[in-house]
Amino acid sequence: MRLATTLLAGALAAAAFSGVAAQALPACPVIVSHGGYPTGPDPWERDQLRAPNNFKAVDSLIAQGSGGFEADVQLTKVAAGSDGSVSGKAVMWHNTSTNGLDGVKKNITDVYWSSGSDKLQGRTLQRGPYRGEGVYSLRQWLDHVGSRGAYAELEIKPETKVFLINGSASVKAKAWSEITDPVRERYRTQAITVYSHDPDIAAALKSRVAAGAFPAVLGGGPSWPDTVKWEEPPPSWSGNAASWQANLATAPKRVATSWTADYKKWLAGRCA
Numbered sequence: 001m002r003l004a005t006t007l008l009a010g011a012l013a014a015a016a017f018s019g020v021a022a023q024a025l026p027a028c029p030v031i032v033s034h035g036g037y038p039t040g041p042d043p044w045e046r047d048q049l050r051a052p053n054n055f056k057a058v059d060s061l062i063a064q065g066s067g068g069f070e071a072d073v074q075l076t077k078v079a080a081g082s083d084g085s086v087s088g089k090a091v092m093w094h095n096t097s098t099n100g101l102d103g104v105k106k107n108i109t110d111v112y113w114s115s116g117s118d119k120l121q122g123r124t125l126q127r128g129p130y131r132g133e134g135v136y137s138l139r140q141w142l143d144h145v146g147s148r149g150a151y152a153e154l155e156i157k158p159e160t161k162v163f164l165i166n167g168s169a170s171v172k173a174k175a176w177s178e179i180t181d182p183v184r185e186r187y188r189t190q191a192i193t194v195y196s197h198d199p200d201i202a203a204a205l206k207s208r209v210a211a212g213a214f215p216a217v218l219g220g221g222p223s224w225p226d227t228v229k230w231e232e233p234p235p236s237w238s239g240n241a242a243s244w245q246a247n248l249a250t251a252p253k254r255v256a257t258s259w260t261a262d263y264k265k266w267l268a269g270r271c272a
Contacts, residue, residue, distance in 0.1 A: 026248060086171060109159055
């Protein structure tokens with residue numbers, strides 16, 4: 001009887017210790033995948049188009065442990081036609097030009113989405129892990145990410161400034177609607193945040209939120225603890241270990257990384 005009591009007490013103590021240990025671990029953050037872009041001279045020559053701006057990238061990274069994506073919003077040419085209508089499309093693309101796609105190389109802001117011999121719609125990636133994938137509109141991409149239950153962090157690229165900030169009244173209205181409307185239609189039921197590195201665009205976003213012209217989705221983005229600079233082929237993740245640990249100690253809700261699979265493995269046993 002005494003032995004049974006001792007064993008029971010030991011089991012209860014072990015269970016209690018296990019519970020305390022589990023409680024001591026921070027909550028696991030949502031992994032927000034960033035594609036990785038080379039640094040140094042002429043990075044576009046080495047870029048493997050890893051940004052999660054297409055369906056194949058999204059699905060592949062979710063399989064590796066991702067729960068969200070930092071992706072890039074560009075605008076195709078926004079211009080008024082002879083009939084007074086204004087064309088233009090918000091699309092998911094990282095680079096300034098169509099470098100890496102089939103067809104004639106031109107700046108994204110100089111091509112139309114669905115008209116002209118050099119239109120963007122229908123072009124495909126010519127290199128990298130997502131070769132053969134296409135370019136998607138912001139609406140298409142948000143719908144796919146939403147269908148996977150994932151979070152979306154949208155960077156409004158500085159190239160869009162030519163339309164959003166410097167365009168005519170009609171061009172500005174169309175350009176902003178291409179970004180605002182898809183977000184407004186979804187942000188209540190889908191986790192979305194928006195930002196821009198361009199100070200003028202960032203200021204315009206804040207002003208529009210304050211005026212009620214843009215959803216209040218400018219906060220809540222991920223932390224960025226990666227310290228190793230990306231290159232092709234990809235460098236080892238291990239140089240990030242110290243910064244990952246320091247960041248995890250702050251109990252971040254979302255963490256952006258270019259090493260999705262490695263970060264997922266690294267988190268094992270470090271969070272609950």
